[in-house]
Amino acid sequence: MNNTLPRPISASRSGFSLFEVLMFIAVIGVMIAIVVPMWGQTESIYAARDRRNAQELAAMSLMAHSAGLDFIQEGDDVAETARAIVRGGMPLQGSMKGRRFIVPGLSEEDIKGAAKFLVIKDGELIYTNDERLEDGSQSL
Numbered sequence: 001m002n003n004t005l006p007r008p009i010s011a012s013r014s015g016f017s018l019f020e021v022l023m024f025i026a027v028i029g030v031m032i033a034i035v036v037p038m039w040g041q042t043e044s045i046y047a048a049r050d051r052r053n054a055q056e057l058a059a060m061s062l063m064a065h066s067a068g069l070d071f072i073q074e075g076d077d078v079a080e081t082a083r084a085i086v087r088g089g090m091p092l093q094g095s096m097k098g099r100r101f102i103v104p105g106l107s108e109e110d111i112k113g114a115a116k117f118l119v120i121k122d123g124e125l126i127y128t129n130d131e132r133l134e135d136g137s138q139s140l
Contacts, residue, residue: 047131050113053106054127057082057114058102061125064089067096076120083110085125 016024030091061081069091072081088102106114116131 036122046113050110051117051127051129053110053114054101055115057085057106058118058125058127060085064091064101065124066139067091067099067101068094068095069101071101071124072120072125078118078120078125079111079115081120081125082106083120086131088112 002036064071064085069089071081071084071089073084085101085103086106088100088104090100091097119128120128
């Protein structure tokens with residue numbers, strides 16, 4: 001008769017199980033699937049942000065102009081006009097007297113980006129979907 005006991009299975013294993021490795025690969029795959037579509041789209045994201053800011057500035061300028069407050073700066077400087085709107089203003093007379101017209105929270109970078117989509121025409125700040133170049137000409 002053989003009175004030897006079977007060897008105990010070691011409780012400490014080295015390495016990972018197949019399931020753990022497959023789960024790790026799946027998680028990495030999901031993370032890559034989320035990141036890859038956004039790769040290289042930062043320019044379009046910034047352009048969309050700049051267009052939205054330009055629309056907001058043009059709308060505020062029009063509302064303020066209707067209330068008797070003129071933000072348009074001397075020399076038709078679009079960026080300086082945008083800065084004036086960001087600083088805000090208050091009409092001194094009329095039905096909107098005492099109301100504050102302001103677009104808060106725009107940084108200098110936001111103002112420069114929005115200025116690419118704004119033009120001053122006939123004393124009004126107008127949003128245009130065409131991006132202006134640094135020299136003021138329209139891009140193609």
